[in-house]
Structure formats: structure tokens, C-alpha cells
Amino acid sequence: MTGYRGRNVIIIGGGASGVLLAYQLLHQPTRDLRVTLIEQRPDIGRGIAYHTGNPDHLLNVRVANMSALPDQPDHFWGWLSSRELDVPLCPDPYCFVPRRIYGDYIASLLEQHTSDPADVERLSIVRGTCVDINEGDAGVTITLDDGQSLAGEAAVLATGHDMRASRAGYADPWAPPSAAPIDADATVLLLGTGLTMVDYVLSLLRDGHRGPIIAMSRRGLLAKSHRRVDAQRIDEADVPFGASISKLLHWLRSRIARNAAEGGDWRGVIDGLRPYAQRLWHELPQASKRRFLEHARAWWDVHRHRMAPEVEARVSQAIYTGQLNLLAAKVVSVAPTNDGARIHYRRRGDTRILNMQVGTVVDCTGIVKDPRATPNPAVRGLFDRGLARVDPLCIGIETDRNCAIIGRDGEVSQRLFAVGPLTRAAFWEIIAIPDIRNQCATLAARLAEPVSSRQAEPERVQL
Numbered sequence: 001m002t003g004y005r006g007r008n009v010i011i012i013g014g015g016a017s018g019v020l021l022a023y024q025l026l027h028q029p030t031r032d033l034r035v036t037l038i039e040q041r042p043d044i045g046r047g048i049a050y051h052t053g054n055p056d057h058l059l060n061v062r063v064a065n066m067s068a069l070p071d072q073p074d075h076f077w078g079w080l081s082s083r084e085l086d087v088p089l090c091p092d093p094y095c096f097v098p099r100r101i102y103g104d105y106i107a108s109l110l111e112q113h114t115s116d117p118a119d120v121e122r123l124s125i126v127r128g129t130c131v132d133i134n135e136g137d138a139g140v141t142i143t144l145d146d147g148q149s150l151a152g153e154a155a156v157l158a159t160g161h162d163m164r165a166s167r168a169g170y171a172d173p174w175a176p177p178s179a180a181p182i183d184a185d186a187t188v189l190l191l192g193t194g195l196t197m198v199d200y201v202l203s204l205l206r207d208g209h210r211g212p213i214i215a216m217s218r219r220g221l222l223a224k225s226h227r228r229v230d231a232q233r234i235d236e237a238d239v240p241f242g243a244s245i246s247k248l249l250h251w252l253r254s255r256i257a258r259n260a261a262e263g264g265d266w267r268g269v270i271d272g273l274r275p276y277a278q279r280l281w282h283e284l285p286q287a288s289k290r291r292f293l294e295h296a297r298a299w300w301d302v303h304r305h306r307m308a309p310e311v312e313a314r315v316s317q318a319i320y321t322g323q324l325n326l327l328a329a330k331v332v333s334v335a336p337t338n339d340g341a342r343i344h345y346r347r348r349g350d351t352r353i354l355n356m357q358v359g360t361v362v363d364c365t366g367i368v369k370d371p372r373a374t375p376n377p378a379v380r381g382l383f384d385r386g387l388a389r390v391d392p393l394c395i396g397i398e399t400d401r402n403c404a405i406i407g408r409d410g411e412v413s414q415r416l417f418a419v420g421p422l423t424r425a426a427f428w429e430i431i432a433i434p435d436i437r438n439q440c441a442t443l444a445a446r447l448a449e450p451v452s453s454r455q456a457e458p459e460r461v462q463l
Contacts, residue, residue: 007032009447010142010150012130012378014039016106017420017436020068021158023109024444026122028462031117033448034122036150038142040129043107047160048174050103056202057099058308060195061432064093066102068109070437079105081201094228096308126150127321130378133416140415141338150402154447156419157397157405161431162374169336171362173200177207185211186359189343193217193326195227197364198307198315201324205314211359213324219347221302225312229265239276245288248280249296278435281428289393305432311341311454329354370394371422379422387416396425403443416452419443 003125009025011018014037022035037044041051042146059066067075077093090097113123132143133155139446140155173196182188188204190197201213227421240251252273256266284292291298307315318324328348335342340359347354371390374380379397382388386408391398398406403423405416419439423432429435 007035008034008152010036010038010140010152010155011041011158012038012133013047013154013160013420014041014044015158015160016045016049016353016433017047017160017440018156018158019045019106019109020433020437021156021419021440021444022123023068024441025447026110026113028444028448030448034124036124036126036152037110038126038128038130038144038150040127042127043103044110044125045106046103049160050099050106052199054176054199054203054206055098055100055312056206056314057199058096058103058311059099060096060305060307061434062094062096062141062296063090068106068433070441076102076105077342079108096226096310114259129277132381133378133387134208134385137144151400153451154417156186156403156443156447157379157416157418157422159376159379159422161421162371162376169334169361171360173362173364177204177209180360182207182209182360183211184209186340187212187214187357189341189356189358189361190215190364191217191361192303192364193220193222193329194364195223195305195307198223198311200362200364201315201318202311205318212322214327214356214358215324215363215364216327216331216345217298218328218330219298220348221298221327222315223302224267224306225309226306227265227267227309229271231266231274232259232264232268232325234269234276236276239273239280241276241279242285243285244285245292245296248284248288266303267306274429274434277429278427282425282426286392294392295396304429328461372398377421382416387413391425393425397422399423400428401426402446403439416448417443 011021018037018039022037025033025035033394037329062082063077067073068076069075080097093349110123126144128144128146128148130142131145134141137159139151139153142150142152142155144150171177171182182204188209188211190200197215201215204213240248243251252269256269259269260266266439281289315324319326329345332344332346332353335344337357340357341363342355342357344351344353344355371379371394379388382405388397388405391409397418399418400406400412403417403419404412404414405418406412419437424430427435427439430439
């Protein structure tokens, strides 16, 4: 990079969100932008979601909707069709491919910029972990775990989901069962019944697990499956923006019922609502947001975040044979034993405390839900310095609608930003590629503007 003069944007996190933002920045009309991408893993573009090597772990979204580029909706399908891959041929854009293949696709977005001599100076990929972020009048300073210091005009957190550290005695849900190792005949208890649980069930079955598998969550709900259904066209004027959560859910259920009466599928209505999801969340009254999180979130998640039909078939077969059992219950205590753990639990709607012996417990509830419990030293440092704060619902760091991080005093930063799941407090629907790609394109265009333009109308946000 010696001799290159330009404005440096530092992206912390080289998973899918970070790569999508880097790509958009490097394709802005201005040529004075330089990007530094910090990633602690050996490969970029994978993160938690796409690092898996298990071919049974498929995308949860059909190929047709997984383009990384919002202005080129067939980009992923074209990339997939042009390559000879060690997976069965994807017959059409409505198929679901292994997530590791999608990780290859995301990584390929920056291949030109790491190989073309004319472009290589504009992108720097740094291996390491960001441990501290400082914001000053002239820019930002990033400190890595090896002591290295990097300077830039702006910094963007793109660290994805904070994953809860595996507790002592629990198997790691992100590692193959053979890493535990798990006795093939033992009873395995999976805490959580979402898509992380589904992945682990597939891993157990692939490893030849023979013992019972029990998946437990408060409601015991299983994600629904995709079908070949087109999104229904919903007129923006028909959507009850700003209504309470009870009125909104009543409207949604009525719409689904009318669609079903006409021979339609509920999936078409849910998918048709997707373009309005972020605005709906933004305009939802705060009390309704809280009620949604407490009472309706599980219902929304199983209908909105679905599994591939091929995955549904395997999970349904495991349920049919009795190997997999879904249980609506809550763990009261876990007592380690010589051959695993004794679980005390209470079924939903029952006051009795029951118990069972299991060989292994796997926490598949996934992410850190309270940002204050983050294991990420960079985010903790922002909280400690007052450069960031948690939103009132404690589901994410607080940002404005432009992805700018809001400090403890309510001041909106002009140099610190975030993208992806970290921003769910402001956007809610921001964990899937179709949403993140739009967010990254919009933020890149804003970061391409001079800082003086972004500072023209300073904003303060109060709790």
C-alpha cells in the first residue's frame, strides 16, 4: 500500500457482511476509497454461517434470492451455473445448495481485488482480532491483538452474531459431533429447536448416531419448510404501518386466511411482506416491539426463517422413526454424572419437575442475546468508552437508520458504523443476505461521501 493516497475505511469482520460491504465500497464511483478488512479466521467470506464443511448443511434461502448484489438478482445463479462444483447440478434457481459453496461465492467477490495489480492497493486483508476502537476528530484508530495499530477515516463493525462460548460439559454446536466426542448410542439433548438445532441433528445423522435425540425449547416449535411459492404482491398502502402488534398480527392472519381461501399458501404472504419488514419494525410502537419479542417472536421465526425441503425430509424422517423428539419444556437444572448429565426440566403448562439422563448436552440456542454479554473485546470497549450503547430492548447496539453507532450520550457518530446482525435493534430483519446486501450497498454509498457531508446535519438520539 506504500504510496497509495486515499480515504481508508476499516471493516472489522471478514464474514459475509464484511465482504459485501468491502465489495460495494470498492465499486463506488470515487476511486479514492481504500478498504482494510480485518478477519481472525484463515478464510474470508465464511463467518459462522458458511464455514461448515458438511454438505448436508444447505442454504436456508433458495439460490434465486441469494445474489450478493442487489442490482444483479441472478448473480449467484450465474456464478453457480458457470462453475464445475463437487455438488449435484442445481437444476434451477429454486434449489438449495450447501452453505460451504455459498462461502466460496462470497469469497470470490474480492478475488479480483486481491489479484489484479491495478486494484490490489485499494484492498488490504489483515489477519487478526480487533481488541480496541478509538474515535477522534481526524479519524479512527484500530488496535489488534498483536499490538498492531491501523488508522482510517471510518470503521464499520461487521462481526455478525456473537456466539455464546461453549459451557463446561456442553458440546460445541458449531463443531462436528466427532469433536466432542459423542457416543453413537447415547441420548443427546439439544437445547433449542431452531435452525442451529436442525444443523446439529443433520451432523449427528451424518456421523451415524443411533441414540435418541431430544430437542427442547420453551415452545417446542420447529422451523417450517420452503415450498415453490412466489411472493404475493402486497400494496404498500395496504400495510398497517404504525399499528400495534396485536392489530398487525390480526391483519397478517386475516390476509393469510383470505389467501388460503383462494388456494394460496401462507408462505406467499410472509414473503410478500418482506420488502416492508424493516419499516414495519421501525414504526412499531416500543411497547409493541417488546410484546412481539416476548410473545410472537417464536411464531414469526419458524414461519419466516425456513429450512430447505430436503432438510425437512430428513428431519421429518427422524421424527417419524422416533429418533428425534421435540419437547416443549424448560431446563431447571443440569447435574453432571459419570455418564453424562441428569436433566431436571418442566414441561410447558405443567408445574411438575421431571428428570432424565442424557449422555451429552448441546446448547443450540446460538447467539448472545444481550449485547452487554458480548465476548467481543472491540464491542465491549465501545461500551466502556461510551462510544456505543445498548438499545432499550437489549437486542443490539443502537444505531440510527444510516447504520451510524449511537453513543452513550445520544450523539450519532460520523465515523463509527455497523452492519448485519449487530444492527437488529434498528432493522430487525437483518440476518439474511437479501437484507444485508441492501444495507451494505446503501452504507457504502454514504461512506463514499466526504465526512464533511455526513456532518452537515449532526443528530442526537435520546432514549
